[in-house]
Amino acid sequence: MPAQADPEPVTLLLVLEDTETLSSLSDIGEQEGLRVLHAESAQDAQAILELEPVDMVLCDALTPGLDGHEVLELIQERWPDCIRLLMTDVSSGLEEALRAIDEGHVYGFIPKPWHEERLRLLLRRSRKHLGTQREWMQREMALLEQNQDLIALNAALEQRIEATQQELKQTAEMLDKTYDELLHMHVTTARVIGDLLHHRLPRHLQTNEQVYALVTAFCETHALDHTLQQDLQLAAALYNIGKLTWDDHLLATPSEQLSANERTAYQHYPVSGENHLMAMPQLKRAAKFVRHHRERWNGNGFPDRLEGSDIPYGSRLLGLAVDFIELQRGMVLPREVPRPQALALLRKFAGRIYDPELCHDFVKLCVEKAPDLQTSGKAVISLETSQVKPGMILAQDIYSASGMLLLHEGKRLDQHLMDKLKNFEEIEGRNYTVLVYRP
Secondary structure (H helix, E strand, O other): OOOOOOOOOOEEEEEOOOOHHHHHHHHHHHHOOOOOEEOOOOHHHHHHHHOOOOOOOEEEEEOOOOHHHHHHHHHHOOOOOEEEEEEEHHHHHHHHHHHHHHHOOOOEEEEEEOOOHHHHHHHHHHHHHHHHHHHHHHHHHHOOOOOOOOHHHHHHHHHHHHHHHHHHHHHHHHHHHHHHHHHHHHHHOOOHHHHHHOOOOOOOHHHHHHHHHHHHHHHHHOOOOOOHHHHHHHHHHHHHHOOOOOOHHHHHHOOOOHHHHHHHHHHHHHHHHHHOOOOOHHHHHHHHHHHHEEEEEEEEOOOOOOOOOHHHHHHHHHHHEEEEEEHHHHOOOOOOOHHHHHHHHHHHHHHOOOOOOHHHHHHHHHHHHHHHHOOOOOOOOEEEEOOOOOOOEEEEOOOOOOOOOEOOOOOEHHHHHHHHHHHHHHHHHOEEEEEEOOO
């Protein structure tokens, strides 16, 4: 066990003119373990206090120069931690001594004639009070040091927290960027996979690019949630992946001309598409949109006969885009429906096949911005061949039924080209929809 440190010495200053009393009090103070200093006047006491650390002062009320009360008031003002004791005559100064104690100038007093035992008790009590005072001051200093340490620690913690927050912010931004890049990669991959199906279809039956352009433009125009947009883009790129197992006849036959057995296979393709996509966790929401994009607002769709708002929002939008494009490609009816008539059919079946409010917004987008025509924002109009006039400029390539390019986008039409288009229509037995830039 380590040795205990010696207690801090206590210094007593005796301020008395009577040398005999001074000597007696000095002996008693030393017997009580005090370090005793002497002063015969107020000036001597002040000089000692200027030079020496003094813990207690015992002053005679009749000190030369200043009386004892004035000396102790001066000490209180300049050395407030020093314990002040007053020796006074009981017959003449008791009332003043008690007032001094009440006012705080004096801690205790010794009446004259003084008694040794009473003096010893006062010195011991004063020393104990001094110890308590020192202990309190030490604790206060320790608390102050601890407070300073806590302030420094808090400042350091705040710096670390701020640095950590910055790191977390940078990490979150990096993760967001990585997530966006990953989603973009998924969309790109989905579009590549969708292109595999296109190789099995004549060009005029390849629909994914236009469906993709429509849902993307709708999401951006209506500021839809970013995640919803990503899922819709994935679904648009892959909505017909369930047709990969179809034979060429089923792929090329309009849905309204299918036999009963063929219709059964046709109605299974959304479920098959979902099954293909569910293997990838990132495509689960898109897979759900694919499964339900053939549901109808009135509940007569497939595969689950969902009705109204029970149909996922993404599926409702995807179904509108798919029908709009496939109507124009001759994939629904046994003829290609011109773009204006396709929009009219969407309006006609709003409330039965399509969400009426969503259909209104979708048709409005197609009329005003025509994102499916991919004309970089330029205004276009859709015409039948008989309505085309010389000087008009094509806004989209025209292909034959076999996929041969007949006229490319940007071509200025003249009478000779218009006659050739009409001849091809007669040969193929179908009407072309001619998209031209609005004059």
